[in-house]
Amino acid sequence: xxxxxxxxxxxxxxxxGEDINREGLVDTPKRAAKAIEFLTxxxxxxxxxxxxxxxxxxxxxxxxxxxxxxxxxxxxHHMLPFIGKCHIAYIPNGKVLGxxxxxxxxxxxxxxxxxxxxxxxxIAEAVLEVTEAKGVGVVIEAKHMCxxxxxxxxxxxxMSSSMMLGTMRESQAAxxxxxxxxNR
Numbered sequence: 001x002x003x004x005x006x007x008x009x010x011x012x013x014x015x016x017g018e019d020i021n022r023e024g025l026v027d028t029p030k031r032a033a034k035a036i037e038f039l040t041x042x043x044x045x046x047x048x049x050x051x052x053x054x055x056x057x058x059x060x061x062x063x064x065x066x067x068x069x070x071x072x073x074x075x076x077h078h079m080l081p082f083i084g085k086c087h088i089a090y091i092p093n094g095k096v097l098g099x100x101x102x103x104x105x106x107x108x109x110x111x112x113x114x115x116x117x118x119x120x121x122x123i124a125e126a127v128l129e130v131t132e133a134k135g136v137g138v139v140i141e142a143k144h145m146c147x148x149x150x151x152x153x154x155x156x157x158x159m160s161s162s163m164m165l166g167t168m169r170e171s172q173a174a175x176x177x178x179x180x181x182x183n184r
Contacts, residue, residue, distance in 0.1 A: 001037065002030075002033050002034070002037065005029075005032070005036055006029040006032075006033045007029070009028065009029035009032040010029040013025055013029065038111075039072075039074055039111055040074070040112060040113065041111050042107065042108045042109055042110065042111035042112040043111075045111075046108075047105070047108070047126055047129070047130065050104040050105065051097070051101055051104075052101075054098030054100075055097055055098075055131065056098070057095060058092055058094065058095065058096040059094070060092050060096065061091065061092055061093070061134070062092075063089050063090070063174065063177060063178065064089065064090055064091075064092060065087065065088070065089040065178065065181055066087070066088050066089075066102045067085075067087040067088075067181075067182045068085045068087065069086045069087070069088070069102060070084075070086075071083070071084055071085065071086050071110045071119075071140070072110060073110040073111070073112070073114045073116075073119060074112075074113050074114065075113075075114070075144060075146045076114055076115055077115070077146060079113065080145040080146040080149060080150075081145045082114075082143065082145065082146070083143055084116075084140055084141050084142025084143060084159075085141055086106050086139070086140045087138070087139045087140075087178075087182040088102050088123065088124075088136070088137070088138050089135075089136070089137040089168065089178040089182075090127055090131055090134075090135065090136045091133055091135045091136075091166075091167050091168070092131065092134070093131070093132055093133050093134045094132075095131050095132060096131070097131050101130075105126050105127060105130075108126075109126070116140055116142055116144075116159055116161050117161050119140060120139075120140045120161040120162065120163045121163045123138045123140075123163075124136045124137070124164075124165050125163075125165070128165050128166065133166065134166055134167045135165060135166035135167030135168035135169070135170070135171070136163075136164075136168055137162065137163070137168040137174075137175065137178045138162065138163045139161070139162045139179070140160070140161050140162075141158055141159070141160050142159055143157070143159075144157075144159060
């Protein structure tokens with residue numbers, strides 16, 4: 001994959017009118033190929049491997065929230081970054097998930113070409129799948145470079161998306177508790 005990506009980046013650099021042999025650009029195709037491999041590594045990961053059996057029995061049945069988890073992804077329409085934070089809540093049903101695994105789940109899906117709406121759903125469904133929780137809520141707030149750097153060039157816009165599953169969708173009280181706690 002590295003060779004194909006390097007060749008492609010070499011062609012892009014030439015197509016925009018640059019001299020690929022210019023000192024500052026000679027190694028750019030190699031660096032860009034490594035960067036895009038890293039930024040899309042989510043395609044080569046799977047949920048079971050990143051969870052790595054970090055699910056623990058618990059009699060807690062109150063909402064658990066992890067908030068302000070940073071995320072970086074690439075918009076599937078322009079391949080430009082979107083950057084933001086993710087908030088996750090779940091209501092355990094006999095199992096809790098190791099804390100770092102929430103960030104790993106986010107990264108696995110964020111490190112793919114994405115739209116924010118799908119990313120939000122994928123994270124919520126993955127948390128529900130591994131925890132078998134009574135309910136899961138996910139909110140993502142992000143700034144999109146495709147809207148800031150090109151097109152309408154709006155610098156202060158933030159997109160918010162949410163996905164509520166199970167009790168988080170069915171119970172207004174649970175939803176309100178989650179949304180109130182992440183906005184403190």
